[in-house]
Amino acid sequence: MTARRQERYGWRTAIAFFALLTGFLVAARSELAARAATTERVVVNRFSGIAIDGFDPVAYFVQRRAVKGLEDFEAPEGGVVWRFHNEGNRAFFVAHPEIYGPQFGGYDPIDVARGVTFAGNPRFWVISEQRLYLFGHEANRDAFAADPDRFLEQANARWPVLQQDLVQ
Structure with a gap:
């Protein structure tokens, strides 16, 4: 690989890593938001219905x-x-x-x-x-x-x- 191709490949890896990390953080935040933004009168597990x-x-x-x-x-x-x-x-x-x-x-x-x-x-x-x-x-x-x-x-x-x- 030429130096130019190696440089471009390195950026792709960094961009892919950044995108993966961003996706993980968004998913984690949305889970916290889902727990925080409960709309039930009693706090329940949204999957089981258990209080x-x-x-x-x-x-x-x-x-x-x-x-x-x-x-x-x-x-x-x-x-x-x-x-x-x-x-x-x-x-x-x-x-x-x-x-x-x-x-x-x-x-x-x-x-x-x-x-x-x-x-x-x-x-x-x-x-x-x-x-x-x-x-x-x-x-x-x-x-x-x-x-x-x-x-x-x-x-x-x-x-x-x-x-x-x-x-x-």
């Missing part, structure tokens, strides 16, 4: 940790399917979903206070005044835990408007 990624909402109160629910212990509530670790947790939830279900449908209350809906991660959570809150980021959880009243006042004011834009 809060299959985590047991009652376990946060009873076991004080995030526990994956089991397929054997499911219950429909609010148009979505919830999973539980055992029959007792399922019974508690069915009797009082307004207590055990995550507030703001599992959306991050910090973002709700800002006027946007961003799906909470079941691994980042806080129980405040006997209510469960899920957060999209660990930093949001820490900020909320430091001053929940400040964020809840704003989130509670904005939630009714945001909720109207979400699919029932």
Whole structure:
């Protein structure tokens, strides 16, 4: 190959690599955007229809940790399917979903206070005044835990408007 052809071939490789990298970043960003731009009233996995990624909402109160629910212990509530670790947790939830279900449908209350809906991660959570809150980021959880009243006042004011834009 001539030096000129080698130079041109090198650019093609660089362009192909750049295009591949760009495609990967666009795909990764769109996946994050799809998770962040959820339009359901309760955060659900868009492929399975399972609420809060299959985590047991009652376990946060009873076991004080995030526990994956089991397929054997499911219950429909609010148009979505919830999973539980055992029959007792399922019974508690069915009797009082307004207590055990995550507030703001599992959306991050910090973002709700800002006027946007961003799906909470079941691994980042806080129980405040006997209510469960899920957060999209660990930093949001820490900020909320430091001053929940400040964020809840704003989130509670904005939630009714945001909720109207979400699919029932």
